[in-house]
Amino acid sequence: MSRIARRFAELKKQNRAGFVAFITAGDPNLETSFEILKDLPAAGADVIELGMPFTDPMADGPAIQLSSLRALKAGHTMAKTLDLVRRFRTHDQTTPIVLMGYYNPIYSYGGQKFCKDASTAGIDGLIIVDLSPEEDPELRPHAKAAGLDIIRLATPTTDAKRLPAVLDGASGFLYYVSITGVTGSKDIDPISVAKALKPLKAATSLPVAVGFGIKSEADAKAVAQTADAAVVGSALVAEISRFVGKDGKLSPGAPEAVLSLVRRLAASAHGARN
């Protein structure tokens, strides 16, 4: 069983929703990002989404755009992202890590080599925002051979006609994008999310994680009633940016602040069904 499948099976047994934490690899710099990453599981993250920085993050709002640019400015590369995970795995062999980002850096690295290296580094799955099901056959066989899950996104525009295309070849879990908008932009509406999850759950046995609009403990709690996991990203990287001055200088305390926010959000998600 993969780390992802095992983790969702455990959560199901405990009848609680998981908490998925997104941070950008290398934000605000390599070492700080590692400090945050290594302590995410202890703070309550059941699954980690690690953003691969890209110059042109078309589906992201300002918070994640800025975090991507901070990482790139600090000299981050794809090799360093894989390195971060390799280091993380010397501390933690059970928490699933999925990489999230855009296709060009992967394509540039070479799809087959990337999947092999990512798997060797200890990565469990890939969310590639701009690699549609129509285009991912060029990567799918390499991911499969390396044991990486391809995690697909369903959205409010995914109607009954579209859903089979999204699910065909999906593995690991399904990511429901709860708003029509970029990351961190609109507020989540738990009632429409609950309604949207019904046909998804009926169509797939994969766990469904919900993200893109969850900002507060209340949001996390509401989503965790119906979803298998709640994802928070923009709020976490926005917390990092509070410690970065206009001149780009980092003041101390970012890891503690982010981890403390993760602790609160994770507790809300975990306790939602009690």
Add this chain to the structure above:
Amino acid sequence: MSQLKPNSYKTGPDANGHFGLYGGRYVAETLMPLILDLERAYNEAKADPSFQAELDDFLEHYVGRPSPLYFAERLTEHFGGPKIYFKRDELNHTGAHKINNCMGQILLARRMGKTRIIAETGAGQHGVATATVAARFGLPCVVYMGEDDIKRQSPNVFRMRLLGAEVRPVSSGSRTLKDAMNEALRDWVSNVENTFYIIGTVAGPHPYPALVRDFQSVIGKEARAQMLAREGRLPDAAIACIGGGSNAMGLFYPFLDDPDVALYGVEAAGHGIETGQHAASLAGGRPGVLHGNRTYLLQDADGQIIEAHSISAGLDYPGIGPEHAWLHDMKRVNYVSATDQEALDAFQLCAKQEGIIPALEPAHALAYTGKLAKQLAKDKIILMNMCGRGDKDIFTVAERFGVKL
């Protein structure tokens, strides 16, 4: 790379929007149903004679088509070689070829019942053309434009506002065309119900590259017929500048299967290809994925996009339409380049010799026309796309000359 020559260069894209390796639909899932809808609507419109009839009517009476084919006699004498003809798309309403495409897309938007228009713009010509058709049909319009471009193309910003469009400055990334396109895509993801995104060049996810090419092909269709009527034969060479490549695709497409017509696409070499400060994605880039399609991109070793540079805001883009990428690999079109300085020289030459102030974009095409003219005999014919007029550029050029307006 050895490749068989196809029977026709006009069969692309395939059913999934690919031109060989290039093109495709690399977009966020939220947009997938929308671009599939657009493809369906476009195929239906193409099959509906009343759609083409309505478009033709607007092209004739509103845009001012057909645009003339003009024999540039003094430039021909100046270079002392082949006959040089201009396809005068700078005489279109709003001053560039961009409106050919905007007219087609807004009619499509109306057919689809969309009520809000968005666009990205670099030079502002596509923004002005979009704002124009939006005004004509009474639809609200938001144009995304990089902050740097807003500075260097201020007359067009004012023009868009006069036309009732909202110009939203984009401060992310390099603050030019690529970032404006990112921001327009973000807007589209956020307003999926009512919004139609009018993309300004032959790039973006399928069906845009094909759709924009089809709407711009009126340039080449007219020019081909006009040349046959005027000279009784086809030109020996056709030349166009390349930003995303829409005016070039529009000129080239009707000539693709005429093997005796050599085709030249002129990329912007900025300060010079060797300096790294340019916008020539074929000369200085490699295949990658951005803005919904795979194509040649300026990028670093890690797949991060590099900022383009050109004196011409309309050419300042780190990519190129996917069909050009394919035509480049197939060697059907020759892709060459002209520097900022060469374009500026051609800009002045054209003004003084022909009484036509060209936009800085086609000034790149003219710079190469001059080079090619020196290699060709007098009995040859060059057709160049004069795709825009230079009114919008006088501030940029004045600044280069140290003149304060």
